[in-house]
Amino acid sequence: MRPPSPSIPEKEFLFSALKQGLRLDGREFLEMRPIALNFGPELGWVECSLGKTRVLTQVEAKMVKPPPERPIEGFITIHCEISPMASSEFELGRPSEEEVTITRMLDKIIRRSDVIDKESLCIMAGQRVWHLRLNIHCLSDSGNLLDCACLAGIVALKHFRRADVEVIGEEVTVHPPASRAPIPLSLHHNPYCFTFAFFADTSINPVLDANLLEQRLNGGLISIALNAQRELCVVQKSGGVPLEPADVLKIVNIAVQKAKDVDTLVESRLREDWEGRKVEVR
């Protein structure tokens, strides 16, 4: 059963507070909730949380035979699981509109913006390539699931290292992590997604990283995926509120700054984790 839309007092209070420049969690309008990244025992296992929104991602790689039309490219598939565990809004088997948007955005941001150098996943042309599978499990939805899932996905790909392989003639040897250091994936860039919520009342400024109530009551969303090098990957607008081109440009500029901040945080957390990890190479 889908939960009913927020009650009248909640709606009125949210709008009046936003008009006074207050957000319910005491944040500034363009402030994100603190990002927490936790890494699991295995490489490519990342738990990312934005406030109470939590997403778990995991990467696995296996060897497959490539199709004849693309003999030298590896694959990546994204499996995004939004179960009723995240919120009673989601149902199994019947994807809601929001769920479809999230899955498609993840596909656009992570797969179609060419994050992964697919040719580097080739082991032996026409015979063997790596198939990466990115599993995204949404654990808890407290607003802005998309940004959290996207961040978790990118960080998982950065965290993951595949086993080293050696090709001698026709023979492929896979070296377990104990004998040769696993190799990080070669990524072209790291896009991050930022979602801004707009409200039907135009006197309210847009908010970044909407919480649950803001997400339910917004009049429009604009999701911007870009990397810290100011390269725009995806811009998606949903909802009926019209936007001036100048407003969109302003938002993109804010997103650029946020992307830089997030990138620094991600790099430092990954470095910390890698230093604390003992990979034994004999």
Add this chain to the structure above:
Amino acid sequence: MSIVLPGERAPAQHVNLKLGPGLLQASDTSTSINRSAPSIFATRAGTLNHSANGSKWWIESNARRYVPAAQESVIGVVVQKQGEGFRVDIGSAHSANLDGLAFEGATKRNKPNLKVGSLIYARVSLAHKDMEPELECFDAQTRKAQGFGELKGGFLVRCSLRMCRQLLDPKHFLLPLLGSLFPLEIAVGLNGRVWIDSQDSKRIIAITHAIEATDPDTQGMGEDEIRTLVEDLARKWMFE
């Protein structure tokens, strides 16, 4: 006080035994040979408590999903108007029915006009596992509202079920502490919803923060931490 698991037998015995949440008397009489010792089973995991003279027994546990129980006050959202009454979402598996005549002073001609989305403070009058729960907004004996009815303005905070039970405990520190800092109005629903109102948005947000921070499910802050939290917010927004 001891910890019990569902299905475990509770040593509850009294001439005038009253069972609270989480306890069930086995309907099968063959399990208890003499009627003076009825078999009482736990239906949920938690700590088993009883009153001083051992007449009232209940289980304290924490959950996020509400299971209706008769005579509990809850806060619901009207989701649909339906003939004589309303369908109200109280956060349980099924939505509850609220009769249009179950209000103080309501007659066939003069029924309250609640919109879809209105907040209701009501009491569960019927909670049966095979039926949809029913609500009422008055005391069935006196037919007076006694604080129940529509909640206008203010804001709704959602918390764990343990937190809202703690708010009703007169010995709990949070409400006296908030009350000493500024005036506020509060209605605690046992279904994990708390309605609050105060002079302005800033104070309401401060109360929201305080309740969320005290919730044992999140940070579970103590009295001193809450005091500094609220005072910091007060300083930041310059009220008081």
